[in-house]
Amino acid sequence: MTAIDPTAHLTAEQIEELGRELDAIRDEVIADRGEKDAAYIRKVISAQRKLELVSRGVLLFSIFPPAWLIGTAGLSVAKIMDNMEIGHNILHGQWDWMRDPKIHSTTWEWDHVSPADQWKHSHNELHHTYTNVIGKDNDLGYGIMRVDEDQKWHPFHLGQPLWNFINACFFEYGIAAYDLELGKNLHKRRRKNPEFRARAKAVGRKIRKQVLKDYVIHPLLSGPSFLTTLAATFTANLVRNVWSHSVIMCGHFPEGVQVFERRSIKGETRGQWYLRQMMGSANISGSKAMHFMTGNLSHQIEHHLFPDLPSNRYAEVAVKVRALFEKYELEYVSGPLPKQVFSAWHKVFRLSLPNKKPKVKTPVREQELIAA
Amino acid sequence: MTSTALRGRAWKLLEMVTTPLLPSDYLDLVSPLRAGADLRGRIEAVHPETGDAATIVIRPGRGWRGHTAGQYVRIGVDVDGVRLWRAYSITSPTDRRDGRVTITVKAIPDGKVSNHLVRRARPGTLIQLDQATGDFVLPEVKPAKVLYLTAGSGITPVMGMLRDTEFDDVVMVHSAPQPQDVIFRNDLHDLVADGKLRLIELHTDTDGMLDIARLDELVPDWAERETWACGPAGLLDAAEKHWAEHGVPERLHTERFRPGVVVTEDGGGGEVTFSTTGTTVDADGATPLLDVGEKAGVLMPSGCRMGICFGCVTPLKAGAVRDLRTGEITEAEPGVLIQTCVSAAAGPCDIER
Ligand code: FES
Numbered sequence: 182m183t184a185i186d187p188t189a190h191l192t193a194e195q196i197e198e199l200g201r202e203l204d205a206i207r208d209e210v211i212a213d214r215g216e217k218d219a220a221y222i223r224k225v226i227s228a229q230r231k232l233e234l235v236s237r238g239v240l241l242f243s244i245f246p247p248a249w250l251i252g253t254a255g256l257s258v259a260k261i262m263d264n265m266e267i268g269h270n271i272l273h274g275q276w277d278w279m280r281d282p283k284i285h286s287t288t289w290e291w292d293h294v295s296p297a298d299q300w301k302h303s304h305n306e307l308h309h310t311y312t313n314v315i316g317k318d319n320d321l322g323y324g325i326m327r328v329d330e331d332q333k334w335h336p337f338h339l340g341q342p343l344w345n346f347i348n349a350c351f352f353e354y355g356i357a358a359y360d361l362e363l364g365k366n367l368h369k370r371r372r373k374n375p376e377f378r379a380r381a382k383a384v385g386r387k388i389r390k391q392v393l394k395d396y397v398i399h400p401l402l403s404g405p406s407f408l409t410t411l412a413a414t415f416t417a418n419l420v421r422n423v424w425s426h427s428v429i430m431c432g433h434f435p436e437g438v439q440v441f442e443r444r445s446i447k448g449e450t451r452g453q454w455y456l457r458q459m460m461g462s463a464n465i466s467g468s469k470a471m472h473f474m475t476g477n478l479s480h481q482i483e484h485h486l487f488p489d490l491p492s493n494r495y496a497e498v499a500v501k502v503r504a505l506f507e508k509y510e511l512e513y514v515s516g517p518l519p520k521q522v523f524s525a526w527h528k529v530f531r532l533s534l535p536n537k538k539p540k541v542k543t544p545v546r547e548q549e550l551i552a553a
Numbered sequence: 554m555t556s557t558a559l560r561g562r563a564w565k566l567l568e569m570v571t572t573p574l575l576p577s578d579y580l581d582l583v584s585p586l587r588a589g590a591d592l593r594g595r596i597e598a599v600h601p602e603t604g605d606a607a608t609i610v611i612r613p614g615r616g617w618r619g620h621t622a623g624q625y626v627r628i629g630v631d632v633d634g635v636r637l638w639r640a641y642s643i644t645s646p647t648d649r650r651d652g653r654v655t656i657t658v659k660a661i662p663d664g665k666v667s668n669h670l671v672r673r674a675r676p677g678t679l680i681q682l683d684q685a686t687g688d689f690v691l692p693e694v695k696p697a698k699v700l701y702l703t704a705g706s707g708i709t710p711v712m713g714m715l716r717d718t719e720f721d722d723v724v725m726v727h728s729a730p731q732p733q734d735v736i737f738r739n740d741l742h743d744l745v746a747d748g749k750l751r752l753i754e755l756h757t758d759t760d761g762m763l764d765i766a767r768l769d770e771l772v773p774d775w776a777e778r779e780t781w782a783c784g785p786a787g788l789l790d791a792a793e794k795h796w797a798e799h800g801v802p803e804r805l806h807t808e809r810f811r812p813g814v815v816v817t818e819d820g821g822g823g824e825v826t827f828s829t830t831g832t833t834v835d836a837d838g839a840t841p842l843l844d845v846g847e848k849a850g851v852l853m854p855s856g857c858r859m860g861i862c863f864g865c866v867t868p869l870k871a872g873a874v875r876d877l878r879t880g881e882i883t884e885a886e887p888g889v890l891i892q893t894c895v896s897a898a899a900g901p902c903d904i905e906r
Contacts, residue, residue: 214634215633215634215635216631216633216634217634218634219631219634219635220634227582230574230578230579230582231582234579274850277850277852278634278635278850279631279634279635279636280635280636280637280847280852281631281636282852283578285852287829287830287851287852288852290573290574291573292573387573390569390572390573391572391573393569393572394569394570394571394572398569398570399570402570
């Protein structure tokens with residue numbers, strides 16, 4: 182809870198009207214979805230596969246530095262494409278309407294150690310429903326960081342810049358652990374829970390396959406380039422992890438993004454839900470290439486409003502959404518990548534220390550609750 | 554080690570190289586029609602037949618196992634980006650030299666796939682294919698005398714038969730609204746000119762619907778003929794009755810494109826769970842479960858969407874469904890499969906999808 186509720190000036194009717202206007206934007210895109218969109222995702226998938234093939238091919242000769250550089254760069258981009266514009270969005274069901282079993286949220290698997298179905302549950306269901314609600318949305322600091330003044334400080338948080346850095350480097354493992362709710366489940370009896378064990382096994386299988394592929398088979402195939410290929414795939418995974426971690430941090434961590442209390446979402450209307458998504462997300466501004474490489478998560482606000490609209494439509498939707506922000510006098514948090522990344526990291530550092538001074542003012546929403 | 558076992562090993566190894574994708578995901582990029590791929594076809598030409606019907610020439614993938622005259626094939630076509638499956642009769646002979654197959658499609662009003670195929674499909678387009686199937690086929694032993702009784706697009710499977718197998722004595726009674734609506738009219742008249750077919754062409758706009766009792770006058774020896782009939786339900790119902798009344802029901806073979814749907818009483822409906830995907834929605838007792846699932850974003854297999862192709866069969870895990878054609882109730886039991894396109898919820902049920 183920020184000291185001042187930035188939505189306090191809106192009446193209940195206005196919020197519902199806002200909801201209706203957003204619904205209309207959504208309906209327009211759905212009515213217009215078609216061949217061109219389908220062609221888009223097919224093209225991206227095919228480009229990703231070709232890029233990965235070529236890069237891996239080049240890496241067979243990675244003993245030569247130029248080949249190493251080109252192959253590593255290509256593989257990094259291919260992995261980013263796989264996770265962001267393709268994997269994340271397909272697993273959101275953005276392309277389910279095509280009814281193509283090969284490009285469907287129920288069949289897709291990605292180059293990531295968290296199995297698709299587990300990720301869908303923690304991300305699509307929990308994070309997208311309870312966006313930025315403290316105690317409900319574990320994406321807020323992934324359970325290891327303090328990202329809002331209202332969260333209690335603990336000496337453990339002193340290390341959070343370091344935890345965050347490590348998490349960035351091994352992001353996909355962090356996500357897998359997080360999808361498994363590892364922290365919670367490692368305790369005593371929970372560890373034996375058959376459901377947890379089955380899920381942990383699935384993660385183990387996935388890790389084994391990915392590790393075998395990236396760190397054993399492909400290096401072996403490279404023969405004399407064994408070590409350099411190993412280094413290349415490690416680097417590509419590192420690049421992909423750091424990149425996606427940065428992009429994702431920009432989605433909800435930068436200054437200006439609101440968090441919410443558990444009780445504030447009780448009996449939430451559709452309009453209020455939309456409003457929470459609007460206030461709880463932040464965008465990254467930039468070129469088309471930038472949007473593409475972030476899997477259009479640079480349009481995080483639009484993505485949170487309409488998580489299942491095809492990603493290639495977020496750019497056009499953003500224009501209309503932004504107009505609504507202006508109309509309702511709300512702050513559209515957006516900025517170029519370096520600025521947003523800095524802002525998010527700044528917060529991580531700042532909140533690793535206890536709050537500086539006691540809060541002056543009780544938030545408006547809480548005042549109302551107290552009065553009620 | 555045998556060569557298949559060896560190949561199996563090699564494939565396993567390849568899968569380790571491509572995980573989480575499959576080797577075929579990459580091969581599909583370059584060779585979607587290769588052996589071992591999911592069966593697909595490429596549209597090579599579209600020939601108009603009448604104002605609203607066209608023949609589509611398809612080059613099937615290497616996995617195509619051929620067909621028997623009279624059979625149909627399920628095809629999956631992307632219309633406005635959405636993959637839709639329908640079943641169409643094959644109209645080419647089984648021994649076509651170039652290995653192509655044809656289907657002949659009549660655009661029906663509001664028919665998404667038929668209109669797309671007749672008016673918008675372009676050569677070069679990839680489509681999804683299933684193996685040919687259906688038991689509306691010629692017998693292995695040639696009957697001495699044959700009658701084909703068809704109407705409208707019911708001529709398509711029969712054309713496949715006509716082009717495939719020559720009989721000594723064939724009569725065809727075909728109905729269409731007007732001469733220009735007769736699909737394959739030129740081909741039929743050529744066969745007549747060659748003395749290979751006796752054709753009775755009825756134009757229902759001027760002559761009225763065929764009264765089955767007139768068969769005695771049109772084809773006096775109809776009861777001695779092995780008959781294949783395909784057309785609207787009214788015609789087939791009348792034919793079945795007629796053949797049964799004359800004590801020769803075994804001579805009649807029918808293929809129904811649009812089975813009549815019985816409107817069932819006492820509503821039904823309930824909460825439908827698609828358990829594999831964990832989707833739950835409310836359904837009424839009149840909407841096919843296929844539509845219910847598709848609307849909920851569940852990936853549902855389908856084909857003709859009218860109960861003939863069995864392309865939509867899915868296990869019913871719990872609850873009960875009602876057959877929209879007969880009103881019959883089917884209850885869940887291990888191994889029970891239902892056709893989702895002609896079944897509606899008869900109370901809460903669980904569909905394995
Ligand atoms: S789709 Fe053909 S029988 Fe259901």
